Amino acid sequence: MQLHDPARRGFASDNYSGVHxxxxxxxxxxxxxxxxxxxxxxxxxxxxxxxxxxxxxxxxxxxxxxxxxxxxxxxxxxxxxxxxxxxxxxxxxxxxxxxxxxxxxxxxxxxxxxxxxxxxxxxxxxxxxxxxxxxxxxxxxxxxxxxxxxxxxxxxxxxxxxxxxxxxxxxxxxxxxxxxxxxxxxxxxxxxxxxxxxxxxxxxxxxxxxxxxxxxxxxxxxxxxxxxxxxxxxxxxxxxxxxxxxxxxxxxxxEGDLWLRNAGHANAMAARLRSSLEGVPGVEFTQPTQANGVFVRLPAGVADAVREQFFFYDWDGAAREVRWMCSFDTAEEDVDAFAALIRQASGG
Known part of the structure; x- marks a missing residue:
């Protein structure tokens, strides 16, 4: 019996993903x-x-x-x-x-x-x-x-x-x-x-x-x-x-290369997410995106508006800084849909 919606995606943590x-x-x-x-x-x-x-x-x-x-x-x-x-x-x-x-x-x-x-x-x-x-x-x-x-x-x-x-x-x-x-x-x-x-x-x-x-x-x-x-x-x-x-x-x-395939994909999705939002007004990256995490400061109200569809955590709520994590099962369409919502909510 499945108790969750498998179509529901998020960027809160790489612990949210399933098992390969x-x-x-x-x-x-x-x-x-x-x-x-x-x-x-x-x-x-x-x-x-x-x-x-x-x-x-x-x-x-x-x-x-x-x-x-x-x-x-x-x-x-x-x-x-x-x-x-x-x-x-x-x-x-x-x-x-x-x-x-x-x-x-x-x-x-x-x-x-x-x-x-x-x-x-x-x-x-x-x-x-x-x-x-x-x-x-x-x-x-x-x-x-x-x-x-x-x-x-x-x-x-x-x-x-x-x-x-x-x-x-x-x-x-x-x-x-x-x-x-x-x-x-x-x-x-x-x-x-x-x-x-x-x-x-x-x-x-x-x-x-x-x-x-x-x-x-x-x-x-x-x-x-x-x-x-x-x-x-x-x-x-x-x-x-x-x-x-x-x-x-x-x-x-x-034993093989599964660790590398999984991690490389997660890293690539984080890089895709960042590149999709570079230059969007009010979106300010606070750390280099070097692995599978993206740290960003968002305009007021954007985080809560987007979280209705894609959940993620505040990193520093007072500074409007959030953390987005990508996983081995994060898909390109997940990233693109999420980035589009951020752009729309930010007016970019």
Whole structure:
């Protein structure tokens, strides 16, 4: 029984999209017969090989249910109880995870304001101080997001410079990769170019926003720095008993080029949306459109008028700034119809 209108489209989030048909087929294929539980199955073993093909022979994958659980568990695994994390003020761990890193993970977050969602070595130093001061939570990790919450991208060189500086300070580098595929597709480089090769220590590998039913993974690029992951995953209630179904989804995405096809299409739709509205009176883009997100300031009343047909979120309501996200299943006709409504409502 279908309870929604499948013709209803929106630009609120890439979480609004469905599951890619190839991922559904992979789940169905994994469903026959019996397999060992808690990761002792053929699919999770195969996932390790797939992940190592992208990130290097030392990489180790830990499938998880969701991104928040993956981020919290990853950061816990590399920090002592007195540890703190430096992140951008707009970071998902700071803004959109309900305080889980601090409440569940017991981690202090030092959030640094940035103009574009990106940290630099100089911005890291804003909070990376007070080492050995017993009155200050110790900034022992830095967490960055690729692509960022503002839709911007770090270049491989930018991540390498930040990671090198963090390591000089004795800090571990975590990367929130909920939209890692969108970043790689936009940059046109392999994952390793801006992760393993750039000095990242561990990352969250996204699946749900790029066509999975609900599957993420922590990837320890240096397993020696995250030795507790095997135990923390269970402690944090992220150990799947039927893990083969998480692993099968990630294999479907990352063994071939499905991740690239999906992310590349979402990026292309965001670029199409932006180009369709450039020059429209009163429509002001507030960030570069580098992946699958478009950030824009609209004339008064336009957002609410258009939202009646295509839902999306306010990013900064006081500034009339909104966020539009494109997905693997966003169609050209969706973009064109949406852009036409924006132009009409804006008088352009």
């Amino acid at each position: 048909a190839e991922v559904l087929a992979a789940i169905a294929a994994a469903n026959d017969g019996h397999q060992s539980s808690y990761g002792n199955d053929a699919y999770t073993a195969r996932l390790q090989q797939v992940v190592q093909g992208h990130f290097g022979d030392r990489a180790e994958a830990f499938p998880m249910f969701n991104g928040t659980g993956a981020n919290v568990t990853a950061l816990q695994s590399v920090l002592p109880r007195w540890g703190a994390v430096v992140c951008a003020k707009t970071a998902h761990i700071n803004v959109d995870e309900g305080g889980a890193p601090e409440k569940v993970g017991g981690l202090k977050l030092y959030a640094v304001p940035t103009p574009d969602g990106k940290l630099t070595p100089e911005l890291l130093d804003v909070e990376a101080f007070g080492f050995d001061d017993e009155h200050r939570a110790q900034p022992l990790a830095v967490s960055i997001t690729q692509s960022t919450e503002l839709g911007t991208l770090y270049s491989p060189d930018e991540i390498a410079a930040l990671a090198a500086h963090a390591h000089e300070l004795g800090m571990t580098v975590h990367l929130d990769g909920a939209r890692l595929s969108n970043a790689a597709a936009a940059l046109g480089v392999p994952f390793a170019a801006f992760t393993t090769d750039a000095g990242v220590d561990l990352l969250t590998l996204g699946g749900t926003k790029n066509g999975a039913l609900g599957a993420e993974a922590i990837v320890a690029l240096d397993p020696d720095k995250a030795a507790g992951l095997r135990f923390l995953r269970k402690t944090n209630m992220q150990l799947a008993s039927k893990m083969r179904f998480l692993s099968a989804q990630l294999i479907a995405l990352y």
